[in-house]
Amino acid sequence: MSETKPKRLALIASQGTLDWAYPPFILASTAAAMDMEVGIFFTFYGLTLLQKDLSAKVAPQTNPAMPMKMPFGPQGFQNISWPIPNVIAGNVPGFETMATSLMKKTFANKGVASIEELRDICVEMGVKLIGCQMTMDVFGFTKDQFIDGVDLGGAATFLEFAADSDISLFV
Amino acid sequence: MNDQAYDQELDCKGMNCPLPILKTKKQIDTMGSGEVLKMIATDPGSINDMTSWTKRTGNELLSHSQDGGDYVFFIKKT
Structure with missing residues (x-):
């Protein structure tokens, strides 16, 4: 009112x-x-x-409950939550950049606005x-x-x- | 199935929270008092969200209905 x-x-x-x-x-x-x-x-x-x-990025190794999803492929594939060990999430060069672009793509696919x-x-x-x-x-x-x-x-x-x-x- | 008269229409299909609310607000701001907006969304959360938004802003939610996966709202600007 x-x-x-x-x-x-x-x-x-x-x-x-x-x-x-x-x-x-x-x-x-x-x-x-x-x-x-x-x-x-x-x-x-x-x-x-x-x-x-x-240039906000997402850091999967600091979010243990974060579901890692793929924004492409058949729905069954997209629904899979990929178990990524921290040793990979925290140490593989470029992992954060990849996770960030996957998250942005998933959000865009779901009609969520960008930041x-x-x-x-x-x-x-x-x-x-x-x-x-x-x-x-x-x-x-x-x-x-x-x-x-x-x-x-x-x-x-x-x-x-x-x-x-x-x-x-x-x- | 809806014979409600309206002045403007807004398509929010495929948009997720909070975009349908933000777009509706923007559209309503351009309209005159007493005019009716028809808004269509596919976000199931929009039913509760539109109810809350109209309650808070004082605009009137004339009706909402479901047509397949579409949620259709008629909002009267006060």
Whole structure:
């Protein structure tokens, strides 16, 4: 309902891998579409999600429960969850790149938006994007590496926004 | 099977969460008050999602029905 005061969602995005990039951007874009005020604080590895050149990858060796699926071939073949030992997932050169492209392909096949697409929608809908200044300094990022419209700030900047929120989540 | 009148139509077939919601929101924003949008999706989650979305945004979900693998929604903009 368009009451006097809209609901507010405050998110912290702390992870920068492809799989963990989805929850904040899905929740933020959907909340904005539900007429909520939304802000995301991008901190630590999450800060990389604000880069113009998004290069988020998925690391299967750190996700033991992750089903490895093939995005091509007959349905029966696509449904197989391939058991990949960590010794391969963690040591074979290029494994992460391969797993990333398989995940992207599977997502696209299933009609899931790309991270870039969801992020663009967030920007278009006026989601407040706050980049963590401390993380920038620590990892050596400069503001021109980020997309336009990013506010920079620290814990206090986020907490001021979150203090008046109805939903607050750490991702 | 649906004789509901509508002003605009939106095809969200093949799209997965949250795209049908995001596209619907974008389309509804371009419409006038009282106009009806027909939205077709194939995502089974869209039934609950559209119900929640209309409840939250104050738009009216006139009806939803299933036609094979298609879910058909009629939404009236308030």
